[in-house]
Amino acid sequence: MSRKKTPKSKGASATAASALPAANGPRPARPGPEAPRNGPPQPGRPSLGGGGDFYDVAFKVMLVGDSGVGKTCLLVRFKDGAFLAGTFISTVGIDFRNKVLDVDGMKVKLQIWDTAGQERFRSVTHAYYRDAHALLLLYDVTNKASFDNIQAWLTEIQEYAQHNVVLMLLGNKVDSAQERVVKREDGEKLAKAGSGCLQEYGLPFMETSAKTGLNVDLAFMAIAKELKQRSMKAPGEPQFRLHDYVKREGRGASCCRP
Ligand SMILES: Nc1nc2c(ncn2[C@@H]2O[C@H](COP(=O)(O)OP(=O)(O)OP(=O)(O)O)[C@@H](O)[C@H]2O)c(=O)[nH]1
Numbered sequence: 001m002s003r004k005k006t007p008k009s010k011g012a013s014a015t016a017a018s019a020l021p022a023a024n025g026p027r028p029a030r031p032g033p034e035a036p037r038n039g040p041p042q043p044g045r046p047s048l049g050g051g052g053d054f055y056d057v058a059f060k061v062m063l064v065g066d067s068g069v070g071k072t073c074l075l076v077r078f079k080d081g082a083f084l085a086g087t088f089i090s091t092v093g094i095d096f097r098n099k100v101l102d103v104d105g106m107k108v109k110l111q112i113w114d115t116a117g118q119e120r121f122r123s124v125t126h127a128y129y130r131d132a133h134a135l136l137l138l139y140d141v142t143n144k145a146s147f148d149n150i151q152a153w154l155t156e157i158q159e160y161a162q163h164n165v166v167l168m169l170l171g172n173k174v175d176s177a178q179e180r181v182v183k184r185e186d187g188e189k190l191a192k193a194g195s196g197c198l199q200e201y202g203l204p205f206m207e208t209s210a211k212t213g214l215n216v217d218l219a220f221m222a223i224a225k226e227l228k229q230r231s232m233k234a235p236g237e238p239q240f241r242l243h244d245y246v247k248r249e250g251r252g253a254s255c256c257r258p
């Protein structure tokens with residue numbers, strides 16, 4: 001896995017990129033292990049590599065949540081537009097994929113880290129939190145335990161991630177209506193109240209399906225828009241509001257279209 005720094009190029013000045021403001025206003029530093037900065041978003045370069053992905057600015061996004069909630073499937077759906085049906089192959093350690101999105105005329109590269117949900121890989125995951133600009137925290141609407149564990153994940157995030165990390169809660173597998181045990185309202189309630197001091201106004205929340213694609217692109221686009229705005233908001237540019245965007249654009253689980 002390469003973690004090379006990319007040289008600067010036009011599109012994102014170092015100044016703009018390093019002016020990454022705190023997510024929700026100033027907050028006191030957290031105690032605990034010294035948390036290195038997640039660093040500015042990486043300025044872009046015209047890539048000549050095999051991927052051929054030109055971009056202006058890059059961010060690191062991490063998928064976290066219990067084993068089996070659908071993190072890998074969500075990433076594969078987003079990256080390849082496909083669903084990994086069949087035998088469940090649990091992620092070992094950590095993996096990543098890149099995707100470049102066009103966000104209001106700017107090429108935003110998301111480097112998406114797919115973590116292993118199994119407890120035994122937790123220390124590996126901890127090491128990556130500090131570099132993440134955004135986290136997608138998943139539970140499975142057909143698995144109550146994965147929902148109940150969200151609070152523990154939030155505690156972990158508070159301990160290991162940067163205080164200004166962009167965080168979104170996703171209830172996945174909403175296509176499985178028959179097996180659903182976590183109501184949408186419960187997810188909404190948890191997002192509102194359960195975020196503690198992580199997000200002043202609660203977490204943005206959406207229900208998704210890696211199987212049908214429901215709200216998958218939207219979740220990543222919302223993250224990309226928020227990160228882009230934070231790093232290089234031009235004067236006069238209208239304020240992007242992640243909560244409003246997610247509320248406005250998110251589709252309900254009952255809807256037939258992804
Ligand atoms: N019905 C349905 N099944 C899903 C969905 N997403 C994932 N699955 C299934 O759930 C199982 C687990 O999916 P993964 O994406 O591998 O889970 P994971 O969170 O990556 O698990 P770990 O790698 O162990 O952390 C697989 O059998 C998938 O086919 C979904 O949206 N709907």
Ligand SMILES: [Mg+2]
Pocket residue numbers: 071072073089090091114115116117
């Ligand atoms: Mg996985």
